[in-house]
Amino acid sequence: MAAALPCRAWGQEGPAARSTSSLTIEVSVSGPVRQIRDAVRDAIPGTRILVRRGTYREPRIIIDRPGVTLEGEAGAIIDGSGTHTILEITADDVTVRGLTIRNTGPSQSEERAGILVHDVGGCRVQGNRLEETLFAIYLAKVHDCLVSDNVIRGHERAQTVSGNGVHIWSSERVQVLRNDILGHRDGIYFEFVKRGRVVGNSSQRSARYGMHFMFSDDCRYEDNIYRDNANGIAVMYSNRVEMIRNRFEHNWGSAAYGLLLKDINDSRIEGNLFLSNSVGLYLEGANRNVVLRNAFRANGWALKTMANATGNLFERNTFEGNAFDVGTNSTSNVSRFQENYWDRYRGYDLDRNGIGDVPHAPVRLFALVVEQSPPTLLLLRSLLVDLLDLAERVIPTLTPETLLDERPLMKRPALDGVRG
Numbered sequence: 280m281a282a283a284l285p286c287r288a289w290g291q292e293g294p295a296a297r298s299t300s301s302l303t304i305e306v307s308v309s310g311p312v313r314q315i316r317d318a319v320r321d322a323i324p325g326t327r328i329l330v331r332r333g334t335y336r337e338p339r340i341i342i343d344r345p346g347v348t349l350e351g352e353a354g355a356i357i358d359g360s361g362t363h364t365i366l367e368i369t370a371d372d373v374t375v376r377g378l379t380i381r382n383t384g385p386s387q388s389e390e391r392a393g394i395l396v397h398d399v400g401g402c403r404v405q406g407n408r409l410e411e412t413l414f415a416i417y418l419a420k421v422h423d424c425l426v427s428d429n430v431i432r433g434h435e436r437a438q439t440v441s442g443n444g445v446h447i448w449s450s451e452r453v454q455v456l457r458n459d460i461l462g463h464r465d466g467i468y469f470e471f472v473k474r475g476r477v478v479g480n481s482s483q484r485s486a487r488y489g490m491h492f493m494f495s496d497d498c499r500y501e502d503n504i505y506r507d508n509a510n511g512i513a514v515m516y517s518n519r520v521e522m523i524r525n526r527f528e529h530n531w532g533s534a535a536y537g538l539l540l541k542d543i544n545d546s547r548i549e550g551n552l553f554l555s556n557s558v559g560l561y562l563e564g565a566n567r568n569v570v571l572r573n574a575f576r577a578n579g580w581a582l583k584t585m586a587n588a589t590g591n592l593f594e595r596n597t598f599e600g601n602a603f604d605v606g607t608n609s610t611s612n613v614s615r616f617q618e619n620y621w622d623r624y625r626g627y628d629l630d631r632n633g634i635g636d637v638p639h640a641p642v643r644l645f646a647l648v649v650e651q652s653p654p655t656l657l658l659l660r661s662l663l664v665d666l667l668d669l670a671e672r673v674i675p676t677l678t679p680e681t682l683l684d685e686r687p688l689m690k691r692p693a694l695d696g697v698r699g
Contacts, residue, residue, distance in 0.1 A: 302326045308333035315349070315357065316340050322347050330355040330378065338363035345370040351378035351407075359383045359393075365412075366394045372401040381410035390442065392417035396424065404429065414442035415463065422451045426458065433462035441486055443468040447475070455480060465491040466508070473497060483507050489530070492517065501525065511537040511556060520546040530556045537578070540565040540588075547571070550694065553578055559601070562588035571595060572694050580606045589613040595692045598622060598641070605641040605682065612682035616641070620688040628689045639687040 304318040304326060312318050315337055318328045325346040332354035340357070342349065347370070351357075355377065359365035361384030366375065375394060383391040393412035396402050402424040408431075409415040415431040418424060431444045444460035447453055449471040457479040460466040466482025467490040469475060477500035482489040489505030490512035492498075501523035505511045511530040514520060520543060527537030536558035538548070542565065549571045553559030559578040560570070567590045574597045575581035581601040584591070586609035593614065598604045599622045618634070626635035 303329055305329050305331060306335070307331035308335070319344065319347070319349075330357075334358055336360050338365055339367065340365065341367045341369060342373050342375075343369045344373075346372045348374040348376070349378070350374075350376050353377075355379065356381065359391075359412075364389075364391045364393075364395045368394070368396040368399060368402055371399050373399070374403040374405065376403070376405040376407060379408045379410065381412065383412045383414075385413060390414055390417065392442075392446075395419075396421055400424070403427075408432075412442070414446050415444045415460075417443075417446045418450055418453065419448045420450060421447075421453065423453075424450070425454045425456070427454070427456040429458045431458060431460045431463070433460075433464075435462035435484060435486070443491075444482065444485075447472050450475070454478070460485075465489075466505070467491070469493065469495045469498070471495065476500070478502055480504070481506070485509060488513050492520075495520070499523070504528070505530065505537070510535050510539065513539040513541065514543050514546075515539070515541040516543070518544050518546070522546070522548045522551060524550040526552045526554070527556055527559065528552070528554045532557055536561045536583075539563075540568065543568065548573060552576070553581065558583050558606075562591065564588065566590050568592075569594070572692070573597070574599070574694055575604070576600050579603065583607065584612075584614060585609070586611070591615070592617075594618055595688070596620070597691055597694060599691075603643060607642060607682065616682070616684040618686050618688055618692075619684050620691045621684065624687050624689075626687065633689050635687040635689055638683040638685045640683055642682055 304312060304321060306312050306315050306318050315335055319342055322344045324344055327348045330351040332352055334356045336358045338359040356379040357365055359382045361382050365380050365383060380393040383393060392414040393409040394404055395417045397419040400422045402421060404416055404426045406428045410432045416426055426445055434441055441464040443465040444463040444467060445455055446468045451473045453475045455477045460482045462484050464486050465488045466485045469492045472495040475498040479502045481504045483506045485508040488510050489508040492514045494516050496518045499521040504526045506528040508530050509532055511527040530537050537553045537556035539561045541563045544566045546568045551573045553575045555577045558580045559575045559582060561583045563585045565588045570593045572595050577600045580603045581598050583606040591614040593616045595618050597620045621639050621641060624635060624639045626637040629636055
């Protein structure tokens with residue numbers, strides 16, 4: 280396992296813009312400078328452009344001067360008139376903050392964004408509000424950038440006609456902090472990102488994923504909320520990812536899950552809450568991961584682990600009120616369960632050491648039946664199912680013999696950082 284990831288080496292909130300000028304240009308609807316693009320044209324490195332209250336209908340503003348700060352006072356709105364990307368940044372150390380940016384218009388042929396940043400370093404996108412944009416904030420081939428404290432509101436349309444809230448591609452050392460995202464295709468999207476941090480964000484009512492994360496190694500996300508999405512988050516084809524103290528809540532659907540791990544290796548899932556999801560945690564082709572001190576509560580399936588998920592450790596997790604605690608498509612198991620708390624455990628502790636004296640088999644026979652024939656789920660609360668599970672506990676024949684918690688906890692463990 281990798282230790283703490285070196286994502287903070289350049290500063291807790293990202294690099295400071297290197298200002299070489301104290302020049303301030305004011306833009307107002309009635310002043311001498313009435314268009315933001317005119318202020319950008321007159322800017323030199325380090326210029327501060329202050330946008331006064333009012334609505335500015337200006338699509339495709341390009342900031343190509345390094346070290347410029349574009350700052351809006353309360354009520355400063357840039358409206359793209361539904362035709363293009365609104366703000367494009369192509370220079371290093373640019374800061375955009377305090378603006379309302381809206382109305383890129385839909386497009387099937389181009390990836391329009393409220394704020395597009397590409398091929399730069401040291402950018403900051405802070406404290407803005409983005410409304411009615413296809414993509415809200417789009418970063419491509421950037422490094423050492425910060426996206427923080429933005430409010431992002433999408434159309435809540437089908438995923439085929441909507442973009443992502445925060446979209447980051449082929450970048451390094453990007454921090455996404457404390458953003459409030461609602462109603463996009465994917466709330467947050469990472470692809471080919473190295474050493475990124477995603478902390479303290481809320482991603483809700485996404486048409487596809489609260490967060491979609493692929494080919495991105497050595498990243499960490501913590502203290503985020505993923506709620507009421509078509510799916511919670513998907514982490515795929517990545518290594519050495521740390522997922523700490525997140526909340527995966529109310530992600531319901533026929534194929535929905537709180538957290539999907541697909542082809543992810545050597546990672547850590549610790550202190551998270553999985554509450555009221557169709558499937559809390561789903562593992563496929565996931566190897567050598569540590570799942571530690573998480574709470575699985577009131578899910579359909581708390582955990583599904585496929586036959587090709589190997590060498591994983593599940594330790595000191597809490598399973599309470601789930602319809603099924605563990606599901607699998609195999610009669611064998613090559614992962615390890617130890618010292619978890621199971622509310623269905625019916626064993627005893629004669630030596631009073633807090634550990635059950637008999638192993639716990641968390642896979643119910645009825646769970647295997649449902650995997651093969653989903654309509655039988657209608658019988659879930661029936662006496663027949665209770666008798667079926669009782670018979671399997673007494674004389675195990677079909678449930679995986681190797682999928683056992685040899686040391687089940689008698690009492691619920693303390694779960695550091697888990698709330699709710």
